[in-house]
Amino acid sequence: MKKLNIDNWFFRTMALIGDWVMLSVLWVIGCLPVVTAGAATLSVFAVAHKMAAGQDYAVCRDFCKAFRRDFRQATVLWLPMLALALLLVLDGWYGGRIPAPWGGLLRGAAVAATLVWVLSFSWGLALLARFTYRKSADALKNGLVLALRTPRAALLTLLLAVLPWAVLTGAPALFFYLLPFWLFVLPGASAWCIARAMRPAVTELEHKNNYYLDREENP
Template sequence: MSSRIFRQDNPYNILMGRIGDLAMLSMAWAVCCIPVFTIGASTGAAYEMAREIVEDTDEGVFRGFWRAFKRRFGTSCVFTLVFAALGALCAFDLWWVSTWRGDGASLFYGVIVALFVIVAMALAFVLPLSGRSKLGWWAQISQSARLALMKPLVALVIVALWALPVVLLALVPGAVVWVPLLWVIVGYGVTFWAQMRMTVKAFDLKARE
């Protein structure tokens, strides 16, 4: 019994090792997002590292993350600008509608949220697949939109996972105390892993290579 506890393939050891990997991935992503303009590169690298973890081909989280971070850095920065522009446009539109008076404001608010969810779904596979892609930035966006049409539920879940901490902060009292810390420590790593696991399975990526 005691010998099984110390075996590397023990389920407990495997689980704790995986949690440790995701925690390192989460913190690496958070640190590399600090300059802001590197958010695209950091997110793409996190997805690539999460894919290696899913496929059990990783050779060290920090080493793999840094290698992926440097790959196609310029294209990743373009994605940062694209997502930032869309986020700013969404925030402005929602703020503008919130200043309206009358019953129509709620309807337009809902329409704007729905439209931006659809746009986010169309872009859901851009960064998850950017790590090994050789396509240009516009071709990757087009590819993501086609994949979202093929697997809309997967795209929606990816968007929902990204929205989860924001929803918790908005709706759960006291969430501001624990949500940011929890997500930086391990939450983002789990998010990347869950999204890549769904993506790899949905499109059978491992078999395509």
């Protein structure tokens, strides 16, 4: 009788999906207090970077290690960004109640600013998860610059961020039907996709050791 070969595309894909689910569950748990959402997101990216780079990793161990290590820096970034996000939501809501053309202009500005927010925050945390920064705000700035330098990867990031809200707006019943997917697959899958899209830029930064210090080499 032939031995079962587990080193094939099917089992590798199932293992990858399992890692996405585990990452997503950890992210959801980490986001429950809200104030810890920044640290939870950074920790997901810390694991996703290792996955994208083909490094050895253990999802739960590496997530918890990054969460403890970078909690302060991630929270310092997250709380002002959360306040800004709430302000953008308020601007969009208020713009919908102002007659045209000013209402449309305000809503358009809010949407454009939200897209910049998504790129800056997601890529900034992804960089902070991989590298040591003396100033946390530099990670946001560098994240936005890198995103704009790689438009395909930036577009992928925006699509992954907008997808749940687009489904919620266009087909609410489908959104709630897919709620387990949004919560327990998409966060981990999104971080993995973004980390893979960022990989060329991250590889370039990894060779600039005069400024960027790898987190694993300098815990």
